[in-house]
Amino acid sequence: MKYDVVIIGAGPGGIYAAYELMQKNSDLKVAVFEAGNTLERRKCPIDGDKVPTCIHCKTCAIMNGFGGAGAFSDGKYNITNDFGGTLYEYIGRDKANKLMEYVDDINMENGGEGTKMYSTAGSKFKTICMQNGLTLLNARVRHLGTDVNYIVLQNLLEKLSKKVDFFFNTPIETIEALDDGYRVHHKNGVDEAKYCIVSVGRSGSKWMEKVCKDLDIETTSNRVDIGVRVEIPSEIFEHITDELYEGKITYRTKKFEDKVRTFCMNPHGIVVNENTNGIVTVNGHSFEDEKMKTNNTNFALLVAKHFSEPFKDSNGYGESIVRLSNMLGGGVILQRFGDLERGRRSTQKRIDEGTVRPTLKATPGDLSLVLPKRILDGIVEMIYALDKIAPGMANDDTLLYGVEVKFYNMEVKLDETLQPANHRNLYIIGDGSGVTHSLSHASASGVYVADEILEK
Numbered sequence: 018m019k020y021d022v023v024i025i026g027a028g029p030g031g032i033y034a035a036y037e038l039m040q041k042n043s044d045l046k047v048a049v050f051e052a053g054n055t056l057e058r059r060k061c062p063i064d065g066d067k068v069p070t071c072i073h074c075k076t077c078a079i080m081n082g083f084g085g086a087g088a089f090s091d092g093k094y095n096i097t098n099d100f101g102g103t104l105y106e107y108i109g110r111d112k113a114n115k116l117m118e119y120v121d122d123i124n125m126e127n128g129g130e131g132t133k134m135y136s137t138a139g140s141k142f143k144t145i146c147m148q149n150g151l152t153l154l155n156a157r158v159r160h161l162g163t164d165v166n167y168i169v170l171q172n173l174l175e176k177l178s179k180k181v182d183f184f185f186n187t188p189i190e191t192i193e194a195l196d197d198g199y200r201v202h203h204k205n206g207v208d209e210a211k212y213c214i215v216s217v218g219r220s221g222s223k224w225m226e227k228v229c230k231d232l233d234i235e236t237t238s239n240r241v242d243i244g245v246r247v248e249i250p251s252e253i254f255e256h257i258t259d260e261l262y263e264g265k266i267t268y269r270t271k272k273f274e275d276k277v278r279t280f281c282m283n284p285h286g287i288v289v290n291e292n293t294n295g296i297v298t299v300n301g302h303s304f305e306d307e308k309m310k311t312n313n314t315n316f317a318l319l320v321a322k323h324f325s326e327p328f329k330d331s332n333g334y335g336e337s338i339v340r341l342s343n344m345l346g347g348g349v350i351l352q353r354f355g356d357l358e359r360g361r362r363s364t365q366k367r368i369d370e371g372t373v374r375p376t377l378k379a380t381p382g383d384l385s386l387v388l389p390k391r392i393l394d395g396i397v398e399m400i401y402a403l404d405k406i407a408p409g410m411a412n413d414d415t416l417l418y419g420v421e422v423k424f425y426n427m428e429v430k431l432d433e434t435l436q437p438a439n440h441r442n443l444y445i446i447g448d449g450s451g452v453t454h455s456l457s458h459a460s461a462s463g464v465y466v467a468d469e470i471l472e473k
């Protein structure tokens with residue numbers, strides 16, 4: 018066989034697996050196949066001018082390519098078992114924490130030094146949240162910022178390229194199990210290796226389902242999180258973001274006892290479009306560079322929806338809601354909270370008259386025509402709950418962008434070494450496995466399986 022290890026996907030899972038293999042045994046022959054482009058060629062054509070909205074490129078420059086979905090992310094590196102995935106259920110809390118710390122050290126050696134680590138430990142906001150029916154989750158978070166995150170990736174790619182064979186724009190079509198290894202099929206032919214690491218992230222979720230079917234690997238799927246991205250003047254949340262950078266806050270609604278949570282907080286950031294499998298959702302970024310900072314803070318409010326039998330297609334449900342918003346708004350819909358509460362659509366005039374300047378050009382409209390009542394009620398309840406700890410949150414001019422959806426990959430049934438029971442030496446990691454949903458957990462899962470392979 019030409020390779021010892023074949024890695025599918027160059028997102029955080031694939032990158033840190035390759036980095037660990039390269040650092041610990043430079044004799045190993047490792048190949049990484051990636052559906053998207055190398056880092057510097059990743060350019061989203063949307064320029065807000067000639068190309069105002071998504072033109073559905075063959076591979077999405079935001080989601081695919083070296084760095085994966087995290088390449089242009091805000092680079093919030095959370096060291097916690099409270100959210101971001103369930104890696105700890107497989108490998109133990111201690112080990113998961115140690116591996117996240119280990120990857121943080123790698124990032125610091127590769128351009129991340131000097132970035133700030135925030136922590137909820139000893140924060141007064143824990144009590145304030147509790148007193149108002151909210152829960153602040155425990156975490157330490159390193160804020161790399163979109164700019165420093167990119168530099169770290171550049172440095173890792175430079176080092177890796179000396180030892181590892183990269184094949185960009187080369188999606189793996191199928192994985193074939195051999196007697197003592199795996200054969201991967203791609204547009205240029207086939208390659209074989211004894212060990213195969215699959216780390217295809219959220220964008221590879223449909224493909225992953227097919228692989229599991231082909232290789233008879235068990236899966237489950239029943240969750241999707243649906244909601245909006247909120248944009249407010251940064252002063253409203255400054256007392257929290259200055260101390261914690263990101264407050265991960267959860268709330269249990271009174272009406273339906275659903276769980277609503279804040280997600281991906283971007284102080285002084287911007288709201289952006291995100292293209293997932295051809296549908297346009299909303300997301301957010303922020304920057305370390307002072308010059309790039311805005312006057313607004315944005316974050317998502319998401320309601321978790323778990324389905325029970327016989328319905329299995331939770332992602333399909335989320336996609337249908339996004340499609341509806343895309344149909345009505347031609348992309349993302351924007352509404353003032355005051356308009357939502359008065360039961361009327363937002364218009365460009367009302368947005369222009371408001372005090373919050375939107376950082377994303379989106380279509381003024383009515384989110385109540387898109388979001389199911391149960392989800393919308395949950396979001397409104399949470400806005401009023403947050404208003405108690407951050408007065409101003411429920412102002413009329415608070416902006417809501419929809420739809421934001423957090424798709425969960427189906428969960429692949431894996432053992433404690435992240436291998437399916439019926440295929441040895443096949444490791445399924447990162448967001449594509451359903452085990453992780455974050456940079457830190459995905460990266461840690463990569464290091465973990467690399468160490469397993471090195472031991473073998």
Ligand SMILES: Cc1cc2nc3c(=O)[nH]c(=O)nc-3n(C[C@H](O)[C@H](O)[C@H](O)COP(=O)(O)OP(=O)(O)OC[C@H]3O[C@@H](n4cnc5c(N)ncnc54)[C@H](O)[C@@H]3O)c2cc1C
Nearest residue numbers: 026028030052081085086087090093189218221447448456
């Ligand atoms: C806009 C945005 C902002 C985010 N911000 C944060 C944040 O601040 N903090 C945080 O913790 N998380 C954040 N996340 C989530 C985080 O990026 C992901 O959890 C993480 O990237 C998952 O890593 P991964 O390696 O599992 O998958 P991905 O990063 O999705 O990488 C998978 C790679 O596999 C490739 N691929 C897919 N199918 C194939 C195939 N068949 N053959 C070859 N290659 C294939 C894809 O092109 C992709 O590059 C953000 C996500 C987005 C989209």
